[in-house]
Amino acid sequence: MSKPDHWWRSAVIYQVYPRSFADGDGDGVGDLAGLRSRLPYLADLGVDALWLNPWYPSPMADGGYDVADYRGVAEVFGTLAEAEAFLTEAHAAGLRVILDVVPNHGSHRHPWFVRALEAGPGSPERERFWFRPGRGDAPPNDWQSIFGGPAWTRVPDGEWYLHLFAPEQPDFNWNHPDVAAEFHDVLRFWFDRGADGIRVDSAALLVKDPDAEPDGHDPYTDRDGVHEIYRSWRRVADEYEGRMLVGEVWLPDAERFARYLRPDEMHTAFNFDFLTCPWEPAALRKVVEGTLATHLPLGAPPTWVLANHDVVRPVTRYGRADTSFDIRVRRLGAPTDLALGARRARAAALLAMALPGAVYVYQGEELGLPEVEDLPDELRQDPIWRRSGHTDRGRDGCRVPLPWSGDRPPFGFGDGKPWLPQPSSWRDLTVEAQGADPGSMLTLYRTALRLRRELLGDGRLAWLPAEEDVLAFTRDSGLACVVNLGAGPAPLPPHERVLLASGPLEGGMLPPDTAVWLR
Helix, strand or coil, X not given: CCCHHHHHHCCEEEEECHHHCCCCCCCCCCCHHHHHHCHHHHHHHCCCEEEECCCCCCCXXXXXXXXXXXXXXXXXXXXXXXXXXXXXXXXXXXXXXXXXXXXXXXXXXXXXXXXXXXXXXXXXXHHHECEECCECXXXXXXXXXXXXXXXXXXXXXXXXXXXXXXXXXXXXXXXXXXXXXXXXXXXXXXXXXXXXXXXXXCHHHCCCCCCCCCCCCCCCCCCCCHHHXXXXXXXXXXXXXXXXXXXXXXXXXXXXXXXXXXXXXXXXXXXXXXXXXXXXXXXXXXXXXXXXXXXXXXXXXXXXXXXXXXXXXXXXXXCCCCCCCECCECCCXXXXXXXXXXXXXXXXXXXXXXXXXXXXXXXXXXXXXCCCCCCCHHHCCCHHHHHCCCCCCCCHHHCCCCCCCCCCCCCCCCCCCCCCCCCHXXXXXXXXXXXXXXXXXXXXXXXXXXXXXXXXXXXXXXXXCCCCCEEEEEECCCCEXXXXXXXXXXXXXXXXXXXXXXXXXXXXXXCCCEEEEEC
């Protein structure tokens, strides 16, 4: 097991999307009051820490990832005093807290950007961002926004500014010393108030060269200079006991990815290879082996992630013919067998929790919520929907407010009308409905998390001989995990007893799309 001050090595970390977790003031939007009221639920679930998506003041052009003030709390969520009270109460409940920091870009309402617009071309204020003259009436170069459309927007005085995401999210210029100093201060601000960790948004994008000639190397992703930034962040984190950094690093190259996990940089990073992997035995084994091979030589703990606020929910994804995930192609509306998807999602949960390292659980994953694919177009709020010319329906479908109780919307989320509508079919998926059902997804998660805390966490893995479509391994504690991804039943290895299964076993055989933990 991990040392107390290295808690992140084996933690189960629950992701809270605040707008959609619980509404305490009746305005239809989740907030700190709602979250604080549900802390007993989270403690009872058996998680070790919470990761909160941004709660800062923001115009909400991108769900709070357009930050106007990194040291405050948006009025829709509460106050700074409530945030401080939440941190205290979470710690009292045995839960650590990871906050989301967005260093690549701010909001167009951030005071620095407002002053930059007022100051005009050539001013010192503009040097904190990427302002450039255009090519006549064309932008400085042909970079495209990750959200669709050009990555440059023109201002009235004729200059253009860079935004790799929405126009309301101007990119900071990390070559400027003010930017580094500002974020060091932001880290200390929240560490001083009790934050246990920082999730670094879009971590590989900070360093860029808008003047670079096309040479096959991406001029704004994973530039070598980004690592000195995170070395400096690590020095800040190391000023405090038991604090961690986890990076959102989407990179296809394992060697480049590993550089973010060197001993003087990030403590951990999200495992997107695992998250995007199809439900196929050879692909999953390759990802697990590759993850361990990348992390173990560095002494960094792996992370195992099945979902987050940007991806199609597992119950829906695993019920499709193509079970992989691509951030650029969500395939919303593809034929889906939700019963099959739920069976596979249950097995995937036991697989993820049995692997060595840390596990992330996205809110609602423990309830088996499917993606909401039929949201009315006029209610969609993700900027991807608008920026793609209404061709990409975006990420709203995995951000629908949680169902807590009752048989009709708003399902105990709050007294007001939820900011996104909940399907009436969720009546059977509420916390209340599942809490007393021994066969529910929620009961499976509660049981698995309790056993994991007792028997698993950080450590080693050893593969067991198994059929081609079966993944089987043991852990240091003697627990074995067996997952059948084939079309027919598979035999179980010799064992003393069954600790937990994701579905019913059949006469000593493991049915398809089922996982089991054995002693």
